[in-house]
Amino acid sequence: MNKLSFQQLCATDHDIFSLLTSGKQRITDITLNELAKDRGIFYSPKSSRNDLIEEISIWTHDYNDITGLIEKRDYKKRNEKMTSVILPIELTVEEMKDIVKDYKKDVQKQEKVTSHQKGDDGIVMNTEYDEYDYSKTRLIQRQRKDASIHIESKKGQTIIRMPASEKALNIVEGFKNKVEAYKKTEIPLKKIEVDHLLSPEERNNFFMKLISNIPMFDLETVTNLKVDCFEEDEDIDDQELEEDMVIKQNMIGVVHSAVFHGQNLVAAEQYTQLRDGGFFITSITWRAKQNKAPYYLVQFEASFENGKLGTGFKYGAKYSTRIANTTEYTKNFKSVEGEEKSALLGLIETSARKVLDELSSNLSAEE
Numbered sequence: 001m002n003k004l005s006f007q008q009l010c011a012t013d014h015d016i017f018s019l020l021t022s023g024k025q026r027i028t029d030i031t032l033n034e035l036a037k038d039r040g041i042f043y044s045p046k047s048s049r050n051d052l053i054e055e056i057s058i059w060t061h062d063y064n065d066i067t068g069l070i071e072k073r074d075y076k077k078r079n080e081k082m083t084s085v086i087l088p089i090e091l092t093v094e095e096m097k098d099i100v101k102d103y104k105k106d107v108q109k110q111e112k113v114t115s116h117q118k119g120d121d122g123i124v125m126n127t128e129y130d131e132y133d134y135s136k137t138r139l140i141q142r143q144r145k146d147a148s149i150h151i152e153s154k155k156g157q158t159i160i161r162m163p164a165s166e167k168a169l170n171i172v173e174g175f176k177n178k179v180e181a182y183k184k185t186e187i188p189l190k191k192i193e194v195d196h197l198l199s200p201e202e203r204n205n206f207f208m209k210l211i212s213n214i215p216m217f218d219l220e221t222v223t224n225l226k227v228d229c230f231e232e233d234e235d236i237d238d239q240e241l242e243e244d245m246v247i248k249q250n251m252i253g254v255v256h257s258a259v260f261h262g263q264n265l266v267a268a269e270q271y272t273q274l275r276d277g278g279f280f281i282t283s284i285t286w287r288a289k290q291n292k293a294p295y296y297l298v299q300f301e302a303s304f305e306n307g308k309l310g311t312g313f314k315y316g317a318k319y320s321t322r323i324a325n326t327t328e329y330t331k332n333f334k335s336v337e338g339e340e341k342s343a344l345l346g347l348i349e350t351s352a353r354k355v356l357d358e359l360s361s362n363l364s365a366e367e
Contacts, residue, residue, distance in 0.1 A: 011066050011139060017057040018137035023073035024049075031072060032056060070139055081301070081314035083164040084349050085172060086190040087179060091153040096123045099178045107174070122152035127171055147171060150342070161345070164305070164314035192352050194310035194359075200230075202359060203280035203310065209355040210284075210302060214347050217288035217298065226283035228307040282307025295322050297329045302348060313352065317344040 020027055032052040036043055039059070043052060061069075091099070097115070100123065104113040112128040128146045147168040150161040160175070162168040172189075180187050197203050212219055283303030290296045297320040305312025318333035319340075336344055 011061065013057045015137065015139050016061065016066075016069065017053055019069060019073055019139045020053045020056065021050075022137050027069075027072055066139070081164040081303075081316045082161060082345050083169075083312070083314045084159060084161045084192070087158040087160065087176060087187050088156070088190060089158060089179070089183065089185075089187055090156050091158050091179070093117055093121065093123060093153075095182065096151055096153065096158075099175065099182055100125050102182075103174055103178050118150070119152075121154045122150065125149040125151065125171075125175075129167065131167065149175070151175075161342075161349070164312070191311075192313040192349075192356060194304070194356065197310065197359060197363070198230075200278055200280035202363070203282075206352075206355055206359060207281045207284050207302070209358070210348075210351055211286045211288075211300070213351050213355065214288055214300070215351070216290060216292055217347070218291050220287045220289055220297070222284065222286045223299070224283075224285040225281055226303070226307065227279045228282045229278040229280070230308065231278050282310075296320065297322070298344060299333050300344075300348060302352065315345060315348040315352070317341070317348070319344070 020032070029049050029052065032049070033043060035056060036052070043055070059065075097117075100113070100115045104115075107113065107127075110129060113125065115123050115125045118124050126146060126148050128144060131143050131145050132141055133143070134141055145167070147163050147165065149168065149171060152159045152161075158179075160172050162172055176187060176189060194203055194206055197206065211222070283301075285299065285301045287297060287299050290298065299318045299320075300315070301317070302313070302315045304310050305314060317336055319336055320329040320331070320333050322329050335341075
């Protein structure tokens with residue numbers, strides 16, 4: 001074992017102190033006192049957080065103690081955004097299994113890959129891998145992560161759904177390369193991108209049509225927006241910058257009025273300012289009520305990773321349930337899982353592709 005490998009098995013007092021201080025949201029004062037009580041140690045309620053951490057960091061810790069602290073510090077998987085791509089070729093389940101098996105051989109030293117069949121025309125590929133972030137304290141620089149890739153093939157195409165992360169996109173690129181080798185032909189990835197829509201009106205129309213056309217849901221409200229512009233003047237002064245910020249803040253009101261009060265978005269004064277300044281929507285969060293059982297109130301999100309270019313489309317959803325015998329909903333939105341997650345995110349995906357095809361067709365007709 002080399003010196004570097006041995007060092008990774010050691011945790012100094014400083015390492016433990018840094019670990020505990022960097023996780024205030026997860027390792028609370030209550031958690032620190034519970035750690036002490038587990039060892040039969042009781043500290044005064046007046047003890048400061050820093051005092052508790054200093055005491056705990058100089059204890060003798062074995063391997064299980066350290067891994068336990070790391071687990072308490074790690075953030076649980078959040079409501080990660082998803083994305084999807086389409087391969088314009090149909091694959092049988094057996095072909096998909098063979099391709100995944102071939103991919104697994106290539107990455108077995110870096111990744112742990114497992115897979116299983118889902119339904120009659122799909123498989124799920126789960127990948128575990130190590131991710132390094134050297135900006136973090138040493139004990140949590142290496143984090144074990146996973147990516148679940150859903151692959152479904154029917155009607156002449158293969159749809160791949162995955163987390164909107166760089167690693168997941170690399171995995172899909174690797175899978176695509178294996179498909180090309182298997183089929184002995186070049187296969188393009190069809191993504192949801194608006195880089196060919198070069199006017200603010202077209203970019204805004206994409207989001208406006210998207211939020212208004214989610215099947216089985218009635219639009220309730222727009223809760224958040226982010227906007228960008230095509231041109232950035234390096235010589236812009238403070239007054240112009242302040243005016244741009246006002247325009248951005250007003251945009252959510254413009255969208256709300258256009259959607260819910262029958263006002264013409266294009267005719268709105270603030271929208272005219274935004275359009276003339278080259279501003280357009282790059283991210284939107286909205287809420288919609290399901291018009292059939294179980295009547296969820298869903299908070300949808302859709303955005304582009306690179307807002308200016310219109311690439312890296314990603315989306316997510318949370319839901320709130322209706323309180324029994326009322327028309328009110330619970331205050332907290334919960335992450336969707338399993339089949340509900342697939343169904344809700346599938347609605348965004350399908351609607352986005354439909355809107356994009358419509359806008360692209362209109363653009364082609366005008367040329």
